[in-house]
Amino acid sequence: MANRGEIVLRVARTCTKLNLEPCGIFSDADANSLHIKYCKEAVGIGGRLPSESYLRMDKIIDAAKKMGCELIHPGYGFLAESSEFSELCAREGFIFVGPSPAALRLSGDKAKAREVASEIAPILRGREISTETEALNLAEKIGYPVILKAVKGGGGRGLRIARSPKELSSALTSSKNEARMSFGSDRLYIEKYLEDPRHIEVQILGDGSNVIHLGERECSVQRRHQKLIEETPSPALTSAIRQKMTDTAMEIMKKMQYNNAGTVEFLFKEGRFFFMEVNARIQVEHPITEQVTGVDIVEQQLRIATSQGIDLTQKAIRTRGHAIECRINAEHPISFVPFPGTVRKFVPPEDKDVRMDTALYSGYTIPPFYDSLIAKLICFGEDRDLAIAKMKKSLIHLRISGIPTTIPFHLSALNDERFVSGNYSTSFVDKLQLFSSKDGELAAAIFALLPRKLQFLKDESTEDPWMRSRFDGIRSNYVLQHNLQSGWAK
Amino acid sequence: MKIEVNGNFYNVEVTGNKAIVDGKQIDLKLDKEEEIVIGENHYFLDFFEEGETSLMIINGFSYLVTKGVLDNAPFGELKAPIGGQIMDVFATAGDDIVRGQVLVTLEAMKMENQVKSTVKGRIKAVKVKKGQLVKGGEVLITFE
Numbered sequence: 001m002a003n004r005g006e007i008v009l010r011v012a013r014t015c016t017k018l019n020l021e022p023c024g025i026f027s028d029a030d031a032n033s034l035h036i037k038y039c040k041e042a043v044g045i046g047g048r049l050p051s052e053s054y055l056r057m058d059k060i061i062d063a064a065k066k067m068g069c070e071l072i073h074p075g076y077g078f079l080a081e082s083s084e085f086s087e088l089c090a091r092e093g094f095i096f097v098g099p100s101p102a103a104l105r106l107s108g109d110k111a112k113a114r115e116v117a118s119e120i121a122p123i124l125r126g127r128e129i130s131t132e133t134e135a136l137n138l139a140e141k142i143g144y145p146v147i148l149k150a151v152k153g154g155g156g157r158g159l160r161i162a163r164s165p166k167e168l169s170s171a172l173t174s175s176k177n178e179a180r181m182s183f184g185s186d187r188l189y190i191e192k193y194l195e196d197p198r199h200i201e202v203q204i205l206g207d208g209s210n211v212i213h214l215g216e217r218e219c220s221v222q223r224r225h226q227k228l229i230e231e232t233p234s235p236a237l238t239s240a241i242r243q244k245m246t247d248t249a250m251e252i253m254k255k256m257q258y259n260n261a262g263t264v265e266f267l268f269k270e271g272r273f274f275f276m277e278v279n280a281r282i283q284v285e286h287p288i289t290e291q292v293t294g295v296d297i298v299e300q301q302l303r304i305a306t307s308q309g310i311d312l313t314q315k316a317i318r319t320r321g322h323a324i325e326c327r328i329n330a331e332h333p334i335s336f337v338p339f340p341g342t343v344r345k346f347v348p349p350e351d352k353d354v355r356m357d358t359a360l361y362s363g364y365t366i367p368p369f370y371d372s373l374i375a376k377l378i379c380f381g382e383d384r385d386l387a388i389a390k391m392k393k394s395l396i397h398l399r400i401s402g403i404p405t406t407i408p409f410h411l412s413a414l415n416d417e418r419f420v421s422g423n424y425s426t427s428f429v430d431k432l433q434l435f436s437s438k439d440g441e442l443a444a445a446i447f448a449l450l451p452r453k454l455q456f457l458k459d460e461s462t463e464d465p466w467m468r469s470r471f472d473g474i475r476s477n478y479v480l481q482h483n484l485q486s487g488w489a490k
Numbered sequence: 491m492k493i494e495v496n497g498n499f500y501n502v503e504v505t506g507n508k509a510i511v512d513g514k515q516i517d518l519k520l521d522k523e524e525e526i527v528i529g530e531n532h533y534f535l536d537f538f539e540e541g542e543t544s545l546m547i548i549n550g551f552s553y554l555v556t557k558g559v560l561d562n563a564p565f566g567e568l569k570a571p572i573g574g575q576i577m578d579v580f581a582t583a584g585d586d587i588v589r590g591q592v593l594v595t596l597e598a599m600k601m602e603n604q605v606k607s608t609v610k611g612r613i614k615a616v617k618v619k620k621g622q623l624v625k626g627g628e629v630l631i632t633f634e
Binding site for chain 1: 493516
């Protein structure tokens, strides 16, 4: 398992179920990570930054050889969508648990993937551009606003919206630089920018001969193109559109000869959907699909990778109820600045239909080198209202102390009328207002007067603040709304 | 002591296991440092960031808490959420304003921040002008 944290625990669980022996790796910064304890064997690969550790293909291959591994599961992020890594695994005699190098090359080239998908699905107007003149001409033709994206990009990074030729010219330079630094390629493409869409994706399983879908996931609750809450089914789709969208997704994956678990992402607005990209990996939000379908997606990944094929038919897939995932990040709830530190106490909510995918434990010190996602809370209900109620209750009973988290954000979102009604889009977070409980205000006032010995401090001991470039100078309106409420007197 | 929590004011004194809140006595259980019990309810202080205005996370909700608010603190103010430069002011004294209306734009951290009204009311005075530098918490506008 060439990854760290909760996804290693997740994959290990299925391995154990299938009588496979889960083996892992860890960086110097992860010597105390819980994922090691879930591995039958684990090898330290040194380093702290991803570029020194979980992105080092040579070290990972060496570790896999040392432990006598047969399969390599890349998880998500890091090397999960690297065609180079999947090729290297094959060359070194390992089975890569993911799609073929050819499928990864195609999905990893967003401009090419668009072109292929355009034969099947509606796409927003646009294409790859290389010069400024070409970009300006294209934008003129398709009309502003437009969005600039990195051809080799992903995960919502390096996106720029331009509303005028002037904005486009300046965005081109910064986008090129960022793309080169983040993805090692400065190829860009331009697309007509759709204002205020919903973001909906379809979970696909393909094994070379057979492609099936496991329904959709609604991912519109995002901040800076990073997903925060996902739910399935989407409250926006009628069964006719759902059918059309899932059929389209399957057609695209067939065309790409896609052979593993993957996701086709769409933008959706006013009853119409547009292909966006293919995510060629298991996704962070896969658990909600598992909760409503009962399918173990990791198990299917392993079956496909070992040429046993999917042991499910489309007809046999029955979805039931509603599932929601809240991503708990170690972030300041006002500034959204990542906040690594020591978790004093971690108590997951214990309840029926509540699942928590996490590598947290009381006393764990979150290293500042990796993603700020520390836990995924997944709640199931027989219907959407019950799932929301279950999630609210679980968030209140979940104790993560010592560090700030996005839990207050989630409670505000789940109490927002737009979320409750299901009528929300990707601009949801911009207009979100702080929600808190009245009786808690009294408790806060009393806490303020109590003497305090324990310290809540940000861990400043490490010199590399968490992915600094990604978070510099960014603020959201949520911040302001939050502050504003305290700015008002009664 | 007068304490402001999420924009609401409380007069609170704590002596031993008792608190007096706005004249009413409340029994507390204070066994653990980050947990208090009021009646049947347990409150866990999961995070505390001390400052002029402190941030607390209690049972998953966040609270902004300002201690020692003066008794004669003016009511009905709009404060700067963060320090920065006033880019524009969209209101004058006597204006009737609605909830959500943008009253001031503020440049901070290279970003334009809209300071919106969260209530319906009438403007008493505008305390800042375009181009002015303000500190976080500084009063921008007062209301009748």
